[in-house]
Amino acid sequence: MKILFTISYYYPYVSGLTIYVQRLAESLASRGHRIEILTTQHEKKLSTKEMQSRVAITRAPFIFKFSKGFFMPGYMFKVINMIKRNGILVVNLPQAEGFISAITGKLMRKKVISIYHCEVVLPKSILNFFINNLLHILNSIVLLLSDKIITYTKDYADHSRVLPYFSKKLNFIYPPIPMPDTDFKITWKTKIPNQKYKIGVAARIAAEKGIEYLFEAIPYLEKKLGKTFVILIAGPEKPVGEENYWNKISPLIDKYRGYVVFLGSVNSEQMGSFYSLIDLLVLPSVNSTEAFGMVQVEAMFCGVPVVASDLPGIRVPIKETGMGELVNPKDTEDLADKIIKVLTNKKKYVKNKKTLAKIFKLDDAINMYEKLFRSLDDISIGE
Secondary structure, eight states: OEEEEEOSSOTTSOSHHHHHHHHHHHHHHHTTOEEEEEEEOOSTTSOSEEEETTEEEEEEOOSEEETTEEEOTTHHHHHHHHHHTOSEEEEEESOTTHHHHHHHHHHTTOEEEEEEOOOOOOOSSHHHHHHHHHHHHHHHHHHHHOSEEEESOHHHHHTOSSGGGGGGGEEEOOOOOOOOOTTOOOOOSSOOOOOSEEEEEESOSOGGGOHHHHHHTHHHHHHHHTTOEEEEEESOSSOTTOHHHHHHHHHHHHHTTTTEEEEEOOOGGGHHHHHTTOSEEEEOOOSTTOSOOHHHHHHHHTTOOEEEEOOTTTTHHHHHHOOEEEEOTTOHHHHHHHHHHHHTTHHHHOOOHHHHHHHSOHHHHHHHHHHHHHHHOOOOTTO
Protein backbone atom coordinates (compact mmCIF):
# COMPACT_ATOMS: atom_id res chain seq x y z
CA MET A 1 0.00 0.00 0.00
CA LYS A 2 1.03 3.60 -0.60
CA ILE A 3 0.36 5.66 2.51
CA LEU A 4 1.01 9.32 3.28
CA PHE A 5 1.16 10.50 6.90
CA THR A 6 0.89 14.21 7.69
CA ILE A 7 2.06 15.45 11.08
CA SER A 8 3.15 18.84 12.44
CA TYR A 9 6.33 17.56 14.09
CA TYR A 10 8.32 14.44 13.33
CA TYR A 11 11.76 12.97 14.02
CA PRO A 12 14.06 14.28 15.50
CA TYR A 13 11.46 16.13 17.59
CA VAL A 14 10.62 14.00 20.63
CA SER A 15 7.09 13.62 22.00
CA GLY A 16 4.70 10.74 22.53
CA LEU A 17 2.89 11.68 19.31
CA THR A 18 6.03 11.76 17.15
CA ILE A 19 7.34 8.51 18.62
CA TYR A 20 3.98 6.84 17.97
CA VAL A 21 3.90 7.89 14.31
CA GLN A 22 7.55 7.00 13.77
CA ARG A 23 7.02 3.49 15.15
CA LEU A 24 3.89 2.98 13.08
CA ALA A 25 5.43 4.32 9.86
CA GLU A 26 8.65 2.33 10.19
CA SER A 27 6.79 -0.88 11.12
CA LEU A 28 4.55 -0.57 8.06
CA ALA A 29 7.57 0.21 5.84
CA SER A 30 9.34 -2.90 7.13
CA ARG A 31 6.35 -4.95 5.92
CA GLY A 32 6.77 -3.70 2.38
CA HIS A 33 4.41 -0.72 2.28
CA ARG A 34 5.56 2.55 0.71
CA ILE A 35 5.37 5.15 3.46
CA GLU A 36 5.83 8.90 3.16
CA ILE A 37 5.79 11.56 5.87
CA LEU A 38 4.91 15.22 5.30
CA THR A 39 5.89 17.38 8.23
CA THR A 40 7.36 20.79 9.03
CA GLN A 41 11.01 21.76 8.92
CA HIS A 42 10.70 22.78 12.58
CA GLU A 43 14.45 23.48 12.74
CA LYS A 44 16.17 25.22 9.83
CA LYS A 45 19.16 22.87 10.05
CA LEU A 46 17.00 19.85 9.17
CA SER A 47 17.01 18.52 5.63
CA THR A 48 13.84 19.09 3.60
CA LYS A 49 14.07 15.51 2.28
CA GLU A 50 15.38 12.45 4.09
CA MET A 51 15.05 8.67 4.01
CA GLN A 52 15.03 6.93 7.37
CA SER A 53 14.30 3.23 8.00
CA ARG A 54 12.60 2.97 4.56
CA VAL A 55 10.35 5.95 5.34
CA ALA A 56 10.56 8.97 2.99
CA ILE A 57 10.39 12.21 5.00
CA THR A 58 9.52 15.57 3.41
CA ARG A 59 9.76 18.70 5.56
CA ALA A 60 7.96 21.87 4.51
CA PRO A 61 9.90 25.08 5.28
CA PHE A 62 8.15 27.77 7.31
CA ILE A 63 8.36 31.55 7.24
CA PHE A 64 7.50 32.12 10.91
CA LYS A 65 6.23 30.27 13.98
CA PHE A 66 3.08 31.07 15.94
CA SER A 67 2.91 29.31 19.31
CA LYS A 68 3.54 25.68 18.26
CA GLY A 69 2.22 26.24 14.73
CA PHE A 70 3.88 27.40 11.52
CA PHE A 71 3.10 29.62 8.55
CA MET A 72 4.07 27.58 5.47
CA PRO A 73 2.90 29.02 2.13
CA GLY A 74 4.44 26.11 0.22
CA TYR A 75 2.64 23.43 2.23
CA MET A 76 -0.35 23.25 -0.13
CA PHE A 77 1.79 22.43 -3.16
CA LYS A 78 3.62 19.66 -1.32
CA VAL A 79 0.32 18.19 -0.10
CA ILE A 80 -1.14 18.08 -3.62
CA ASN A 81 1.91 16.41 -5.13
CA MET A 82 2.27 13.86 -2.35
CA ILE A 83 -1.41 12.93 -2.14
CA LYS A 84 -1.42 12.29 -5.91
CA ARG A 85 1.01 9.41 -5.58
CA ASN A 86 -0.50 7.77 -2.48
CA GLY A 87 -3.67 5.75 -2.02
CA ILE A 88 -4.35 6.52 1.64
CA LEU A 89 -3.92 9.74 3.60
CA VAL A 90 -3.40 9.56 7.37
CA VAL A 91 -3.78 12.88 9.21
CA ASN A 92 -2.35 12.93 12.72
CA LEU A 93 -4.33 15.18 15.05
CA PRO A 94 -3.92 17.67 16.62
CA GLN A 95 -2.54 19.38 13.52
CA ALA A 96 -3.43 22.95 12.57
CA GLU A 97 -2.64 22.39 8.89
CA GLY A 98 -4.36 19.00 8.86
CA PHE A 99 -7.58 20.42 7.39
CA ILE A 100 -5.66 21.40 4.23
CA SER A 101 -4.53 17.79 3.78
CA ALA A 102 -7.98 16.37 4.50
CA ILE A 103 -9.82 18.70 2.10
CA THR A 104 -7.22 18.07 -0.62
CA GLY A 105 -7.45 14.32 -0.06
CA LYS A 106 -11.23 14.27 -0.39
CA LEU A 107 -11.17 16.47 -3.51
CA MET A 108 -8.70 14.02 -5.04
CA ARG A 109 -10.96 11.09 -4.01
CA LYS A 110 -8.45 9.53 -1.67
CA LYS A 111 -9.29 7.61 1.49
CA VAL A 112 -8.71 9.79 4.56
CA ILE A 113 -7.96 8.37 8.01
CA SER A 114 -7.35 10.51 11.06
CA ILE A 115 -5.51 9.39 14.17
CA TYR A 116 -6.82 11.39 17.10
CA HIS A 117 -3.85 11.34 19.44
CA CYS A 118 -5.08 13.86 21.99
CA GLU A 119 -6.79 17.17 22.58
CA VAL A 120 -4.89 20.38 23.06
CA VAL A 121 -5.42 22.13 26.40
CA LEU A 122 -3.21 25.22 26.59
CA PRO A 123 -2.64 27.27 29.77
CA LYS A 124 -5.38 29.82 30.40
CA SER A 125 -5.05 33.14 28.60
CA ILE A 126 -7.12 35.12 26.08
CA LEU A 127 -4.75 34.19 23.25
CA ASN A 128 -4.71 30.50 24.18
CA PHE A 129 -8.51 30.48 24.42
CA PHE A 130 -8.61 31.62 20.79
CA ILE A 131 -5.93 29.09 19.72
CA ASN A 132 -7.66 26.22 21.54
CA ASN A 133 -11.01 26.86 19.90
CA LEU A 134 -9.55 27.49 16.45
CA LEU A 135 -7.64 24.22 16.64
CA HIS A 136 -10.78 22.45 17.83
CA ILE A 137 -12.68 23.71 14.77
CA LEU A 138 -9.88 22.77 12.36
CA ASN A 139 -9.52 19.29 13.85
CA SER A 140 -13.30 18.81 13.74
CA ILE A 141 -13.23 19.55 10.00
CA VAL A 142 -10.66 16.76 9.55
CA LEU A 143 -12.77 14.34 11.60
CA LEU A 144 -15.85 15.21 9.54
CA LEU A 145 -13.98 14.49 6.30
CA SER A 146 -12.35 11.28 7.57
CA ASP A 147 -13.51 7.86 6.39
CA LYS A 148 -12.23 6.32 9.63
CA ILE A 149 -11.00 7.75 12.94
CA ILE A 150 -8.52 5.95 15.16
CA THR A 151 -7.91 6.75 18.79
CA TYR A 152 -6.11 4.82 21.50
CA THR A 153 -8.90 3.82 23.91
CA LYS A 154 -12.66 3.87 24.30
CA ASP A 155 -12.16 5.41 27.74
CA TYR A 156 -10.51 8.47 26.20
CA ALA A 157 -13.06 8.71 23.37
CA ASP A 158 -16.02 8.57 25.77
CA HIS A 159 -14.69 11.60 27.66
CA SER A 160 -13.47 13.55 24.63
CA ARG A 161 -14.81 16.97 23.74
CA VAL A 162 -15.44 15.95 20.13
CA LEU A 163 -15.06 12.19 19.48
CA PRO A 164 -18.54 11.13 20.73
CA TYR A 165 -20.02 13.00 17.74
CA PHE A 166 -18.17 10.63 15.39
CA SER A 167 -18.82 7.35 17.19
CA LYS A 168 -19.71 5.45 13.98
CA LYS A 169 -16.28 6.17 12.50
CA LEU A 170 -14.26 5.29 15.60
CA ASN A 171 -11.73 2.47 15.85
CA PHE A 172 -9.68 1.76 18.97
CA ILE A 173 -6.06 0.63 18.64
CA TYR A 174 -3.53 0.62 21.47
CA PRO A 175 -0.31 2.48 20.58
CA PRO A 176 2.54 0.49 18.97
CA ILE A 177 4.86 -0.19 21.89
CA PRO A 178 7.98 -2.37 21.50
CA MET A 179 9.58 -4.08 24.48
CA PRO A 180 12.53 -1.90 25.60
CA ASP A 181 16.02 -3.37 25.55
CA THR A 182 17.23 -3.28 29.17
CA ASP A 183 20.58 -4.78 28.12
CA PHE A 184 21.39 -1.63 26.13
CA LYS A 185 23.65 0.34 28.49
CA ILE A 186 24.70 3.96 28.09
CA THR A 187 27.00 6.28 30.00
CA TRP A 188 24.91 9.09 31.45
CA LYS A 189 26.32 12.60 31.05
CA THR A 190 24.93 13.48 34.48
CA LYS A 191 26.02 11.64 37.61
CA ILE A 192 23.22 9.47 39.03
CA PRO A 193 22.99 9.76 42.84
CA ASN A 194 23.16 6.41 44.62
CA GLN A 195 19.88 6.71 46.53
CA LYS A 196 17.69 3.87 47.82
CA TYR A 197 14.66 4.97 45.79
CA LYS A 198 14.87 6.30 42.26
CA ILE A 199 11.65 7.90 40.98
CA GLY A 200 11.50 8.30 37.22
CA VAL A 201 9.76 10.75 34.90
CA ALA A 202 9.90 10.17 31.14
CA ALA A 203 8.43 13.29 29.57
CA ARG A 204 9.01 16.64 27.97
CA ILE A 205 8.86 19.55 30.38
CA ALA A 206 5.38 20.62 29.28
CA ALA A 207 2.31 22.06 31.04
CA GLU A 208 0.12 18.98 30.57
CA LYS A 209 2.67 16.75 32.32
CA GLY A 210 1.98 18.28 35.75
CA ILE A 211 5.58 17.89 36.88
CA GLU A 212 5.21 20.75 39.36
CA TYR A 213 2.92 18.54 41.46
CA LEU A 214 5.66 15.95 41.76
CA PHE A 215 8.11 18.66 42.86
CA GLU A 216 5.57 19.94 45.40
CA ALA A 217 5.25 16.37 46.74
CA ILE A 218 8.94 16.31 47.71
CA PRO A 219 8.41 17.63 51.30
CA TYR A 220 5.75 14.92 51.90
CA LEU A 221 8.08 12.26 50.49
CA GLU A 222 10.92 13.53 52.65
CA LYS A 223 8.81 13.15 55.82
CA LYS A 224 8.21 9.44 55.13
CA LEU A 225 11.30 8.41 53.18
CA GLY A 226 13.90 10.80 54.53
CA LYS A 227 16.57 11.85 52.06
CA THR A 228 16.70 8.40 50.47
CA PHE A 229 15.15 9.26 47.11
CA VAL A 230 15.94 11.11 43.90
CA ILE A 231 13.78 12.11 40.92
CA LEU A 232 15.33 11.33 37.52
CA ILE A 233 13.81 13.13 34.53
CA ALA A 234 14.42 11.81 31.02
CA GLY A 235 13.25 14.18 28.30
CA PRO A 236 13.88 17.54 26.64
CA GLU A 237 14.02 20.33 29.22
CA LYS A 238 12.83 23.19 26.99
CA PRO A 239 10.62 21.91 24.14
CA VAL A 240 9.05 24.21 21.55
CA GLY A 241 6.21 26.36 22.91
CA GLU A 242 6.78 25.58 26.61
CA GLU A 243 8.94 28.55 27.58
CA ASN A 244 6.27 30.03 29.88
CA TYR A 245 5.81 26.73 31.67
CA TRP A 246 9.55 26.36 32.16
CA ASN A 247 9.69 29.84 33.70
CA LYS A 248 6.78 28.90 35.98
CA ILE A 249 8.41 25.78 37.42
CA SER A 250 12.01 27.07 37.51
CA PRO A 251 11.69 28.30 41.14
CA LEU A 252 10.58 24.79 42.19
CA ILE A 253 13.48 23.23 40.32
CA ASP A 254 15.91 25.57 42.08
CA LYS A 255 14.26 24.91 45.46
CA TYR A 256 14.52 21.12 45.18
CA ARG A 257 17.70 20.90 43.10
CA GLY A 258 19.15 18.38 45.53
CA TYR A 259 16.39 15.90 44.74
CA VAL A 260 16.03 16.39 40.98
CA VAL A 261 18.36 15.25 38.20
CA PHE A 262 17.73 16.10 34.53
CA LEU A 263 19.14 13.49 32.15
CA GLY A 264 18.14 15.36 28.97
CA SER A 265 16.70 13.78 25.83
CA VAL A 266 16.88 9.99 25.75
CA ASN A 267 16.17 8.27 22.43
CA SER A 268 13.92 5.23 22.11
CA GLU A 269 16.81 2.76 21.99
CA GLN A 270 18.15 4.14 25.27
CA MET A 271 14.89 4.11 27.24
CA GLY A 272 15.40 0.52 28.44
CA SER A 273 18.60 1.69 30.14
CA PHE A 274 16.62 4.47 31.84
CA TYR A 275 13.91 2.10 33.09
CA SER A 276 16.57 -0.24 34.47
CA LEU A 277 17.74 2.67 36.68
CA ILE A 278 14.43 3.48 38.35
CA ASP A 279 12.14 1.86 40.94
CA LEU A 280 8.98 3.69 39.92
CA LEU A 281 7.67 5.76 36.99
CA VAL A 282 5.40 8.73 37.71
CA LEU A 283 2.94 10.42 35.32
CA PRO A 284 1.25 13.30 37.19
CA SER A 285 -0.58 14.52 34.04
CA VAL A 286 -3.27 17.16 34.46
CA ASN A 287 -5.46 17.24 31.34
CA SER A 288 -6.59 15.57 28.10
CA THR A 289 -3.49 16.61 26.15
CA GLU A 290 -2.19 13.36 27.64
CA ALA A 291 -4.24 10.49 26.19
CA PHE A 292 -2.39 7.31 27.18
CA GLY A 293 1.24 7.61 28.24
CA MET A 294 3.14 4.97 26.27
CA VAL A 295 6.02 5.22 28.72
CA GLN A 296 3.82 3.52 31.30
CA VAL A 297 3.72 0.32 29.28
CA GLU A 298 7.42 0.54 28.44
CA ALA A 299 8.24 0.82 32.14
CA MET A 300 5.92 -2.08 32.97
CA PHE A 301 7.70 -4.27 30.40
CA CYS A 302 10.89 -3.57 32.35
CA GLY A 303 9.38 -4.54 35.70
CA VAL A 304 8.84 -0.95 36.85
CA PRO A 305 5.44 -0.10 38.42
CA VAL A 306 3.70 3.19 37.71
CA VAL A 307 1.86 5.94 39.56
CA ALA A 308 -0.33 7.93 37.15
CA SER A 309 -3.19 10.42 37.17
CA ASP A 310 -6.70 9.00 37.17
CA LEU A 311 -7.64 10.58 33.84
CA PRO A 312 -9.36 9.13 30.74
CA GLY A 313 -6.92 7.09 28.66
CA ILE A 314 -4.01 7.53 31.06
CA ARG A 315 -5.59 5.17 33.60
CA VAL A 316 -6.03 2.34 31.10
CA PRO A 317 -2.56 0.68 31.41
CA ILE A 318 -2.79 0.48 35.21
CA LYS A 319 -6.41 -0.71 35.12
CA GLU A 320 -5.55 -3.36 32.52
CA THR A 321 -2.49 -4.66 34.35
CA GLY A 322 -2.84 -3.73 38.02
CA MET A 323 0.79 -2.64 37.85
CA GLY A 324 0.56 0.61 39.77
CA GLU A 325 -1.67 3.13 41.50
CA LEU A 326 -3.90 5.92 40.23
CA VAL A 327 -3.96 9.37 41.84
CA ASN A 328 -6.29 12.33 41.82
CA PRO A 329 -4.97 14.89 39.31
CA LYS A 330 -3.25 17.91 40.87
CA ASP A 331 -3.44 16.33 44.35
CA THR A 332 0.07 16.59 45.77
CA GLU A 333 -0.63 14.67 49.00
CA ASP A 334 -2.37 11.82 47.19
CA LEU A 335 0.52 11.65 44.74
CA ALA A 336 3.05 11.43 47.57
CA ASP A 337 1.02 8.77 49.40
CA LYS A 338 0.72 6.57 46.29
CA ILE A 339 4.42 6.95 45.47
CA ILE A 340 5.32 5.80 48.99
CA LYS A 341 2.80 2.95 48.82
CA VAL A 342 4.26 1.57 45.59
CA LEU A 343 7.92 2.11 46.50
CA THR A 344 7.52 0.26 49.80
CA ASN A 345 5.49 -2.59 48.26
CA LYS A 346 7.06 -2.86 44.81
CA LYS A 347 6.94 -6.65 44.49
CA LYS A 348 3.16 -6.57 44.86
CA TYR A 349 2.82 -4.55 41.65
CA VAL A 350 5.27 -6.25 39.30
CA LYS A 351 3.60 -8.53 36.72
CA ASN A 352 4.90 -11.18 34.35
CA LYS A 353 6.32 -9.74 31.12
CA LYS A 354 4.51 -12.33 28.97
CA THR A 355 1.18 -11.38 30.53
CA LEU A 356 1.81 -7.73 29.69
CA ALA A 357 2.82 -8.60 26.12
CA LYS A 358 -0.55 -10.26 25.52
CA ILE A 359 -2.29 -6.97 26.32
CA PHE A 360 0.09 -4.54 24.62
CA LYS A 361 1.66 -6.28 21.64
CA LEU A 362 3.38 -4.24 18.93
CA ASP A 363 2.50 -6.68 16.12
CA ASP A 364 -1.16 -6.67 17.12
CA ALA A 365 -1.32 -2.88 16.76
CA ILE A 366 0.34 -2.96 13.32
CA ASN A 367 -1.91 -5.83 12.20
CA MET A 368 -4.99 -3.84 13.15
CA TYR A 369 -3.73 -0.84 11.17
CA GLU A 370 -3.04 -3.01 8.13
CA LYS A 371 -6.49 -4.57 8.34
CA LEU A 372 -8.12 -1.15 8.56
CA PHE A 373 -6.09 0.26 5.67
CA ARG A 374 -6.88 -2.76 3.49
CA SER A 375 -10.58 -2.38 4.21
CA LEU A 376 -10.33 1.02 2.51
CA ASP A 377 -7.81 0.13 -0.17
CA ASP A 378 -7.71 -3.14 -2.11
CA ILE A 379 -4.10 -2.58 -3.16
CA SER A 380 -1.93 -5.53 -2.20
CA ILE A 381 1.14 -5.30 0.01
CA GLY A 382 4.09 -3.49 -1.52
CA GLU A 383 2.07 -2.15 -4.45
